[in-house]
Amino acid sequence: MTAHEQTAPDGWRVFEATGLPPGDPPPSLPAPPPWRRFHGSPLQPPPPDDEEAALRRLGPGDTIPQLGLDEIDIVNAALVLRRPLLVTGPPGIGKSTLAYLVSRELGLGRVLEWNIVSRTVLGDGLYTHDAMGRAQAIAAWQAGLSRAADPEVVAAAGEGGETGSAARSGDGGGEAGAARLPADSRKPPTLGDFITLGPLGTALLPYDRPRVLLIDELDKSDIDLPNDLLHVLENGSYEIPELVRVAARSAGVHTADPGGRAVVHHGRVECREFPVVVITSNGEREFPAAFRRRCLPLEMRTPTREQLLAIVERHLTTRPEGTEALVDLFLQRVQAGGTHALDQLLNAVQLTTAGGFQADGEGRKLVELLLRDLAKGR
Structure with a gap:
């Protein structure tokens, strides 16, 4: 009896490399081990789909199995244990396609891609802070308030009215000008509007079902990046120091999904379901033992x-x-x-x-x- 024949609908094997979209509802993953359980909040809405990207990677129709039963079991073990997959093999053999295969078959939505180059650092994957853009927005906001408080501007805007008379007499002109500003322009730009979560940072948001994160060609990275990833991959969480310093209870930030927004509490992000992490490598260098210990290795071979x-x-x-x-x-x-x-x-x-x-x-x-x-x- 094959491994697939032994698989029950509620068994530990939920991935079979068929490439077929799931039914409704999609399959549930087995419960994680106690040491891989997380409790992030607030719960995020389900991620968007990106069927066009899946079609480019997988093609239409059923996917021809490129993985043997042993390889399929390794993928399932990574899903059960909530551990990253370290996928190796020659360039162009379909390593990154595995992330799209898992996402389509389990109905996990849009794949988050983090493409690694020699200059990539951990922060690029977690989040970016547009400090210059924020400074310019605050300066423009302050200039708008100053202009609105100018008695001459207020008088011109309210000429012929009660507010205009008060402004011309100098009584309450600044307050009247501020009152005439749109509600949004009276508020300073919020810090969260200038923070964008990267692919890794978005994948670690608290979703009800895991996101799929593709870390492509990690072997091209600086020698420190695999070690820098250890803490995040182990703890399923990270902090945004800029938000921690302002001591805000919550802040809305941008995500790596098109038009996506998320709420972050107290500057800290923690997943609820550890993402399905597919890390690819062309074997250009070895990774540290501590990093390899946290991953399940999967070697892909040339198709027949x-x-x-x-x-x-x-x-x-x-x-x-x-x-x-x-x-x-x-x-x-x-x-x-x-x-x-x-x-x-x-x-x-x-x-x-x-x-x-x-x-x-x-x-x-x-x-x-x-x-x-x-x-x-x-």
């Missing part, structure tokens, strides 16, 4: 010939003539030790099916260009 043919058919909704030959050529080059990505194969198949394209002569050079070894520079 049958899987590659199915992937092409899924994305193009057909299997064009000549696809088998291109897949065989792609596999030969991968097996020869070259570095190749799945999108190279998709591009080659798409080009050769364009109307009037000839896959010999000059056309052959274009196919060779598309399927070039990425490890050899140009």
